[in-house]
Amino acid sequence: MSGAEVAGVIAAVAFLIIALAVAIIAIRLSSVTKEIKNTVAEVNQTLDTVNGEIKPLTNEIEALLTKSNTLLNDVNGKVAAIDPVFTAIGELGESVSDLNTSTRNLAAKVSTGAKNSAKVTVAAKVGQRAAAMFSKKNEQTTK
Structure with a gap:
């Protein structure tokens, strides 16, 4: 065997190894492709x-949302109808507060008036006694 023949044999063996490696890779790639498929x-x-099970669920959710919107609109309407009641209650509270303030002011004035009335009453009694004493003195001096 000459050097060229040895080189040819080595090249053939190398080519055979490369061909086997490519074949093994191709077989493995084929099995991976089958698994992916x-x-x-x-x-x-x-x-x-999942799509088959989601459709009925979606229909139920849509129905629930429709009912929720209807209920929310009903509640909003009722709250709007009740708002004037709360406004009236607030105004009534203010009126009662004003009435309490007026009553306190009146009571204070009556109390002040009663004190002044008591002073006037004392002064009137003193004046009556003085007048009675003066008149008694005048009667005694004229007799």
Whole structure:
């Protein structure tokens, strides 16, 4: 065997190793591709199932939202109808407060007037006694 033949054999063996490596990689790539294909099929099946179950749920949610909106509109209408009642109650409270203030002022004036009236009464009694004493003195001096 000459050097060229040995080189040819080495090149053939190297080519055979490269071909085997490519074949192994191709086989592994083929199995990975099959697994990916199976996974995608399972995902599609799961999505079909989920989509089938979501439709009735979506319909129920839409019905619930419609009922909630109706209820909210009803509550808003009733609150709007009650607002004047609360306004009237607030005004009534202010009126009662004003009445209490007026009553206190009147009581203070009556109390002040009663004190002044008591002073006038004492002064009138003193004046009556003085007048009685003066008149008695005049009667005695004229007799």
